[in-house]
Amino acid sequence: MSKLEVAFAFEIDGKEVDPREVTDPEMKTKIEKIVESVSGKVGGLRCPHHDEAPRFVCYGPNFDDLSMEVHGCCDALVNIVKGGLSD
């Protein structure tokens, strides 16, 4: 599974940032690390009820201080993904 198939959104300092449009190499590395770590853990997960993939929103004041939210079609998927992330 390619990491590009995992849906990520970044919101830095209240602004939406498209990871594909980030040109700063340091930021790019940070984004790639987050995406790789998350997709390595839960990238292949699908909802058992709806066969939907989760989406991830990373937000914070800057790339060094990010929190992540998991979005899914229903609580079942969100719980499965959160369980996978905490392993």
Ligand SMILES: [Zn+2]
């Ligand atoms: Zn679902």
